[in-house]
Amino acid sequence: MSSNTTDYTAYKSYLEEDGGRKGIFKWILSTDHKRIGLLYLYAMMGWFIVGVVLGLLMKLELIAPGKTLMGPQSYNATFTVHGVIMIFLIVIPGLPAVFGNFFLPIQIGAKDVAFPRLNLFSWYIYVLGGILVIISLFGNGAPDTGWTFYAPYSFKTGTNMLPAALGAFVLGFSSILTGLNFIVTIHRMRAPGMSWFKMPLFIWTLYGTGWIQLLATPIVGITLLMVAGERILGIGFFDPAKGGDPLLYQHLFWIYSHPAVYIMILPAMGVISEIIPTFSKKTIFGYRAIVFSTLAIAFVGYFVWGHHMFTSGMSGTALWAFSLLTFIVAIPSAIKVFNWISTMHQGSISVEVPFLWAASFIFIFMIGGLTGLVLGSLATNVHVHDTAFVVAHFHFIVFGGVGFAFFGAMHYWFSKIFGRVYDKSWAKTGWITFFIGFVSLYGPMFYLGIKGMPRRYFDYLEEFHGPNIISSFGALVMIAGFVIILINLIKSARHGEKTTEMNPWGGTNLEWQVPTPPPLENFDEIPVIEKATYKYD
Amino acid sequence: MSETLSHQVVHRDDEASKLGIWLFIFTELLFFGGLFLTYAVYRNMNRQAFHLAAEELDVAVGTINTVILLISSMTMAMATTSIQKKDKRTTLILIWITLLLALAFLVNKYFEWSGKIGHGIWPGSPLLEELGRGDTLFFGLYFFMTGLHALHIIIGMVLLAVVLVRVQKDRITFDNFQLLENGGLYWHLVDLIWIFLFPLFYLIT
Numbered sequence: 001m002s003s004n005t006t007d008y009t010a011y012k013s014y015l016e017e018d019g020g021r022k023g024i025f026k027w028i029l030s031t032d033h034k035r036i037g038l039l040y041l042y043a044m045m046g047w048f049i050v051g052v053v054l055g056l057l058m059k060l061e062l063i064a065p066g067k068t069l070m071g072p073q074s075y076n077a078t079f080t081v082h083g084v085i086m087i088f089l090i091v092i093p094g095l096p097a098v099f100g101n102f103f104l105p106i107q108i109g110a111k112d113v114a115f116p117r118l119n120l121f122s123w124y125i126y127v128l129g130g131i132l133v134i135i136s137l138f139g140n141g142a143p144d145t146g147w148t149f150y151a152p153y154s155f156k157t158g159t160n161m162l163p164a165a166l167g168a169f170v171l172g173f174s175s176i177l178t179g180l181n182f183i184v185t186i187h188r189m190r191a192p193g194m195s196w197f198k199m200p201l202f203i204w205t206l207y208g209t210g211w212i213q214l215l216a217t218p219i220v221g222i223t224l225l226m227v228a229g230e231r232i233l234g235i236g237f238f239d240p241a242k243g244g245d246p247l248l249y250q251h252l253f254w255i256y257s258h259p260a261v262y263i264m265i266l267p268a269m270g271v272i273s274e275i276i277p278t279f280s281k282k283t284i285f286g287y288r289a290i291v292f293s294t295l296a297i298a299f300v301g302y303f304v305w306g307h308h309m310f311t312s313g314m315s316g317t318a319l320w321a322f323s324l325l326t327f328i329v330a331i332p333s334a335i336k337v338f339n340w341i342s343t344m345h346q347g348s349i350s351v352e353v354p355f356l357w358a359a360s361f362i363f364i365f366m367i368g369g370l371t372g373l374v375l376g377s378l379a380t381n382v383h384v385h386d387t388a389f390v391v392a393h394f395h396f397i398v399f400g401g402v403g404f405a406f407f408g409a410m411h412y413w414f415s416k417i418f419g420r421v422y423d424k425s426w427a428k429t430g431w432i433t434f435f436i437g438f439v440s441l442y443g444p445m446f447y448l449g450i451k452g453m454p455r456r457y458f459d460y461l462e463e464f465h466g467p468n469i470i471s472s473f474g475a476l477v478m479i480a481g482f483v484i485i486l487i488n489l490i491k492s493a494r495h496g497e498k499t500t501e502m503n504p505w506g507g508t509n510l511e512w513q514v515p516t517p518p519p520l521e522n523f524d525e526i527p528v529i530e531k532a533t534y535k536y537d
Numbered sequence: 538m539s540e541t542l543s544h545q546v547v548h549r550d551d552e553a554s555k556l557g558i559w560l561f562i563f564t565e566l567l568f569f570g571g572l573f574l575t576y577a578v579y580r581n582m583n584r585q586a587f588h589l590a591a592e593e594l595d596v597a598v599g600t601i602n603t604v605i606l607l608i609s610s611m612t613m614a615m616a617t618t619s620i621q622k623k624d625k626r627t628t629l630i631l632i633w634i635t636l637l638l639a640l641a642f643l644v645n646k647y648f649e650w651s652g653k654i655g656h657g658i659w660p661g662s663p664l665l666e667e668l669g670r671g672d673t674l675f676f677g678l679y680f681f682m683t684g685l686h687a688l689h690i691i692i693g694m695v696l697l698a699v700v701l702v703r704v705q706k707d708r709i710t711f712d713n714f715q716l717l718e719n720g721g722l723y724w725h726l727v728d729l730i731w732i733f734l735f736p737l738f739y740l741i742t
Binding site: 214225 | 571659
């Protein structure tokens with residue numbers, strides 16, 4: 001098949017096109033969206049390893065009752081920094097910053113994003129925010145409030161809260177600029193013929209995500225600034241002693257931070273909606289239903305923040321209203337799951353590595369989603385509030401959802417990005433090890449939570465010992481899987497077999513119709529889109 | 538290098554940058570929105586104290602600052618028009634006037650704040666502790682919100698200074714004035730936020 005490989009010789013890929021710069025400057029001064037996507041990827045990989053090590057330290061502390069590795073103060077600092085890194089530096093920017101940057105312009109047939117320099121600027125702000133988080137580790141001790149920075153403790157504690165909160169503020173700014181850039185790009189730069197309902201589903205989820213980033217992030221920005229004002233000036237916004245209201249802090253914090261969950265999960269759903277039809281060789285089932293459920297999640301996601309505060313003290317009406325709205329947001333998520341499964345039905349499925357990640361995503365996501373309903377119902381919420389059950393639930397959704405989609409995307413687009421192929425059998429070994437480790441790490445926590453083990457405690461009663469051992473060993477297995485995946489990918493990116501095959505999986509979207517790896521400006525001439533996306537004839 | 542440069546020139550899209558600045562203005566409004574919400578909640582909780590504390594503020598100073606900002610918004614809008622009329626000299630003069638008015642606003646603010654601090658009113662001051670919770674919250678919000686607004690004035694001045702230099706160097710011209718217009722839009726936003734701050738702190742007593 002001649003059309004499936006690059007047959008002209010005069011072409012230069014984006015990896016060779018360095019803008020005349022040397023060494024690291026080819027990367028950190030480049031405004032090419034593809035290079036910026038990879039800059040995010042490398043920065044994120046470094047952070048992720050730090051976050052994983054902190055998580056492992058916690059699991060080792062919990063391997064037996066009593067103090068095994070660290071005392072209560074260090075444990076508090078560990079889960080705080082683990083949370084701040086994982087939430088603000090990994091899963092919120094995660095898929096949009098890496099794969100959104102790389103593939104959004106290609107998938108809509110554009111040469112770059114609307115504001116290339118702003119895009120690079122966002123990455124610099126991202127790095128600055130990360131450095132501020134690191135600074136918080138030194139000095140008076142690492143912050144110990146949990147990643148939610150709950151007032152009034154966050155301005156009373158003697159630890160280094162200020163750099164951590166300001167770091168999160170700065171990272172929010174980077175997130176806003178990325179979202180803004182994507183929205184404008186999608187509005188202005190779609191190739192001729194690419195109407196809204198011909199856009200790939202990954203683009204739709206980035207669009208929904210962009211709006212959440214834009215509309216929700218400023219609120220947490222101002223909230224974190226107010227905490228800074230409390231600490232520096234002693235203003236009293238959230239200090240009951242001065243007339244302030246700590247509950248107002250929780251409202252302001254969660255009105256962003258709950259929609260932030262959808263910033264994390266929507267692009268993950270987008271990736272899955274790309275992978276499933278490609279490996280089922282079938283048109284996606286219910287394209288429009290998936291689009292509208294994406295928008296519905298982005299919209300309803302704003303009205304459910306109160307379910308984080310069921311035990312904080314709200315009016316009865318507020319309680320049931322938030323509970324009801326939480327149930328409503330589950331509907332569009334379920335629609336997507338049904339659509340993915342219907343797409344697979346009677347498809348000609350090839351069980352490749354990306355498909356394995358996508359299928360296990362659906363499994364993990366369903367467990368995470370259904371346990372979310374347990375937390376959304378008032379009565380059961382009161383029982384398991386702030387227990388290990390919550391930890392298990394949000395790790396299934398946030399880590400399981402975003403992490404599995406991220407690895408799926410990595411394996412799906414790997415050859416397109418690097419122009420090399422990875423070792424498939426090692427990739428499969430990594431996946432199954434990771435999957436088994438993941439389930440045995442977080443699965444037992446559901447049981448522990450129902451039995452009453454609180455979250456964020458460095459110690460527990462003897463009766464919780466058994467499941468905790470399983471959980472801690474699960475962590476070791478999962479990390480082993482992660483190391484296998486990471487080494488395989490890094491090795492393949494550097495020394496793997498070169499490939500110029502344009503469409504190894506038989507995908508239908510535009511990124512499979514440009515050379516591998518893509519040239520600097522993606523397209524020699526802007527394509528004209530005629531048929532609908534995901535068409536397998 | 539030349540590759541990257543041509544790459545950006547080709548992609549000039551005025552509509553896109555206008556859309557971008559409007560979306561950014563939207564986020565700025567939401568950013569202050571969190572503070573307006575806080576103000577509303579605490580005003581509702583401490584009606585009497587907010588009422589009395591607001592009478593402490595000098596309406597004259599607030600009014601002068603409002604007038605200054607409104608005029609500066611007008612000169613900025615005029616600058617956008619005059620560049621379209623290919624009148625570079627008037628454009629430069631108008632941006633200079635805007636910058637001087639912004640400076641006048643800050644000078645005014647400086648005297649207002651130092652007056653308050655001279656009377657023993659600042660966030661966390663012993664006097665406020667004595668006056669009680671309502672006053673603490675009112676003046677806390679006053680310093681925080683007007684301070685944040687003043688910070689936006691400074692950012693706006695930096696932005697307008699960049700625009701000024703670019704007009705001077707003919708980088709902004711009658712057929713490529715999007716940056717000037719965006720700077721103007723940002724400046725109107727700063728004005729708009731003040732228009733809300735002024736009645737909330739100075740007029741409603």
